[in-house]
Amino acid sequence: MSLLDPLRERAGSLLFTRVAGPEGPRNRHKIHSSPGPRWFPPDSPIRRVHADSSMFIGGLSALLMQSLHPVAMAAVAAHSGYRGDPWGRLxxxxxxxxxxxxxxxQSAQAACERLNTVHERIKGVTGEGIAYHAADPHLLEWVHVAEIDSFLRAHQRFGAHRLTDEECDRYVAQTSRIARTLGVLRPPRSMNALSGRIDDFRSELRCTPEALETARYLLLRPPIPTAAMPFYGALASNAIALLPRWASTELRLPRCQRAERWAVEPVGRAATGLIRWAMG
Structure with missing residues (x-):
């Protein structure tokens, strides 16, 4: 037994509780121990990506990307509770x-159906008078493509084991099963299709005051202890560096390629490595 094992277990437990909540241990046991067929086989790309600590950076980057759709952002700002209960939403x-x-x-299908029920209830009008409905397949597709593109970008940069090109295509195809169950009509099934769909959305994307406020909240005023801010800053700076250049420009987030290469990215590798060590 290593002298660092108690520290590792303590750090891992604190992090898991923050991310998974008080019901985390019970949910983990149910998810992994319940008998029955799964949507995805062991060692499939989706399992590898979603288990890696790179998701901490990918998730932050996804939220910044998603905020650039004015209608989707209006729905999030009005109904998601990300400001009032950020840890609960996480x-x-x-x-x-x-x-x-x-x-x-069976559990995966039920989880999607519960989320569909929530989406059905979320309706409103943006400040510009545009009606929205969270169950709109078009808005759901933007949330989906921004999310999986960010997850995959993060994994390829910070993951313990990068995916091959064929595995990246399989990852996109596997996530499409979840997207279809949530109401996306024709989710992309390859990297080329994913890139094409993001390009298709570009004409709809722009930075709104709500998007800027979301970026400030996520990057400058997150609900975490002051002592944890330097570590969080390492994750947040890499979430920015992970964005496509056009997205960070739209959100008015400064970038420096040399600093990202020689300082930001190495710190991101260290941070995700530390999380990977703590979580075991």
Whole structure:
């Protein structure tokens, strides 16, 4: 037994509780131990990507990307509770991802149906008078493509084991199963299709005051202890560096290629490596 093992267990437990919530241990046991067929086989790309500590950076980057759709951002700002209950939202999201990725097919289907019920109730009008509905397949597709593109970018840069090109295509195809169950009509099934769909959305994307406020909240005023801010800053700076250049420009986030290469990215590798060590 290493002298660092108690520290590792303590750090891993604290991090898991933050991400998974008080019901995390019970949910983890149910997700991984319940008998029955799964949507995705062991060692499939989706399981490898969603289990890696690179998801901490990918998730932050995905939120910044998603904020650039004015209608989707208006719905999030009005209904998601990300400001009033940020940890609760993170815990619900992480449980959904774990259930659909690793849980039984029955549990994954039920998780999607519960989320569909929530989406059906979310309707409103943006400040510009545009009606929105969270169950709109078009908005759901933007949330999906921004998310999986960010997850995959993060994994390829910070993951313990990069995916091959063929595995990247399989990852996109596997995530499409979840997207279809959530109401996306024709989710992309390859990297080329994913890139094409993001390009198709470009004409709809722009930075709104709500998007800027979300970026400030995520990057400058996150609900974490002051002592944890330097570590969080390492993750946040890499979430920015992970964005396509056009997205960071739209969000008015400064970038320096040399600093990213020689300082930001190495710190991101160290941070994700530390999380990987703590989580075992």
């Amino acid at each position: 815990q619900r999201t992480s449980t959904f991802l774990a259930t659909t990725t690793y849980g039984t097919a």
